[in-house]
Amino acid sequence: MTEPTRNKIFKALTIAGSDSGGGAGIQADLKTFQELGVYGMSALTAVTAQNTLGVQGVYPLEADAVTAQLDSIGTDLTPDAVKTGMLFSSGLILAVAEKVSQYGWDHLVVDPVMVAKGGSPLLQQEAVQALIRYLLPLALAVTPNIPEAEILSGMKISGMADRETAARLIHAMGPRYVVLKGGHVDEDSPMVTDLVFDGEKFTYWESPRVATQHTHGTGCTYSAALTAELAQHKTVPEAIQTAKAFIHAAIEDGLNIGSGHGPTNHFAYQNRMRGRR
Numbered sequence: 001m002t003e004p005t006r007n008k009i010f011k012a013l014t015i016a017g018s019d020s021g022g023g024a025g026i027q028a029d030l031k032t033f034q035e036l037g038v039y040g041m042s043a044l045t046a047v048t049a050q051n052t053l054g055v056q057g058v059y060p061l062e063a064d065a066v067t068a069q070l071d072s073i074g075t076d077l078t079p080d081a082v083k084t085g086m087l088f089s090s091g092l093i094l095a096v097a098e099k100v101s102q103y104g105w106d107h108l109v110v111d112p113v114m115v116a117k118g119g120s121p122l123l124q125q126e127a128v129q130a131l132i133r134y135l136l137p138l139a140l141a142v143t144p145n146i147p148e149a150e151i152l153s154g155m156k157i158s159g160m161a162d163r164e165t166a167a168r169l170i171h172a173m174g175p176r177y178v179v180l181k182g183g184h185v186d187e188d189s190p191m192v193t194d195l196v197f198d199g200e201k202f203t204y205w206e207s208p209r210v211a212t213q214h215t216h217g218t219g220c221t222y223s224a225a226l227t228a229e230l231a232q233h234k235t236v237p238e239a240i241q242t243a244k245a246f247i248h249a250a251i252e253d254g255l256n257i258g259s260g261h262g263p264t265n266h267f268a269y270q271n272r273m274r275g276r277r
C-alpha cells in the first residue's frame with residue numbers, strides 16, 4: 001500500500017510554562033502558532049495556577065522531565081523554529097540550552113520571561129546569569145521588555161538613547177537580533193515603539209498605543225508570532241512585520257473575560273484577514 005501524500009507543514013516548538021487561564025505561556029504560544037498556520041509543539045517547564053487577576057502558584061518541573069520532552073521532539077519531529085518562555089531556574093535553562101545545541105535548533109527566539117504583569121516572579125533571580133551565559137548565545141532573536149532589558153544589561157533605561165545602549169550590551173551577549181519591546185514605557189504616549197538592533201543598525205517599529213487593560217500575554221503572543229513566521233522561513237524583519245500586525249490586532253480586540261487583566265485575542269488577526277471585522 002502506498003503512503004498518503006503528506007502536505008508540507010512548518011512546525012514550531014515552544015518551551016515554556018503553562019498558564020491555566022490560557023492567556024500567556026504555552027497556551028498563548030500554541031494558539032498563535034495555529035492562527036499563523038504552523039503546527040505547534042510544546043515542552044512544558046512549569047505549571048502555573050494563574051488567571052486574569054494574577055499568579056496563584058508556580059510548580060516547576062524537574063530538569064529531567066524537560067529533557068525527556070525535548071528528546072521526544074528532537075528525535076522525531078524537527079521543529080523549523082523554537083521559542084523559549086518561562087524557564088524558572090538555572091537547572092532548567094541548562095537543560096534547555098544543552099538540547100537546543102544538541103539538535104542544532106538555530107531558529108531560536110528567547111523571550112526572557114522574568115516577572116508576570118501582576119509582579120509574580122517567573123524566573124529565579126540567580127538564574128539570570130545562566131540565561132545570559134548559556135541561552136542568549138544560541139538565540140537568533142531575544143525579545144526583552146524594558147524591565148527585562150534593564151536586568152540583562154545591568155543599566156537603568158529612561159530615554160531612547162538608553163534603550164539603544166542596552167540593546168548594544170544585550171547584543172554583545174550573543175543573539176543576532178535584539179528586539180526591545182516598548183509596551184512598558186511612555187504609557188501616556190499615543191505610540192508604542194519597539195527597538196530592533198541587528199548588530200549594525202537600529203530600526204524602530206512604531207504602532208498606535210491601544211488604551212486597554214486587557215494585555216495579559218502580550219509578550220508571549222508577540223514572540224510566538226515571531227517564531228511562527230521564522231518557522232515559515234521568513235527573515236527576522238519580515239517576521240517582525242507580521243508579529244507586530246498580529247499583536248496589534250490581538251490587543252485592539254482584547255478579551256474582556258475574567259475580572260482582571262483579560263487576555264489578548266488570538267483570533268483577531270485572522271478574523272481581519274478574512275474580513276470578519
Ligand SMILES: Nc1ncnc2c1ncn2[C@@H]1O[C@H](COP(=O)(O)OP(=O)(O)O)[C@@H](O)[C@H]1O
Nearest residue numbers: 145181182183184192208209210218219222247
Ligand atoms: N497598549 C499597547 N498598544 C499597542 N501595542 C502594545 C501595547 N502594549 C504592548 N504592545 C506591543 O506588544 C508587544 C509586547 O510588548 P510588551 O507588552 O512590552 O511585552 P511584555 O508582555 O513582555 O511585557 C510589543 O510589540 C509592544 O509594542
Ligand SMILES: Cc1ncc(COP(=O)(O)OP(=O)(O)O)c(N)n1
Nearest residue numbers: 017024025116117216217218219220
Ligand atoms: C506561564 C507564563 N509564562 C509567561 C508569562 C508572562 O507573559 P507575558 O506575555 O509577559 O504577559 P504578562 O504576564 O506580563 O501578562 C506568564 N504570565 N505566564
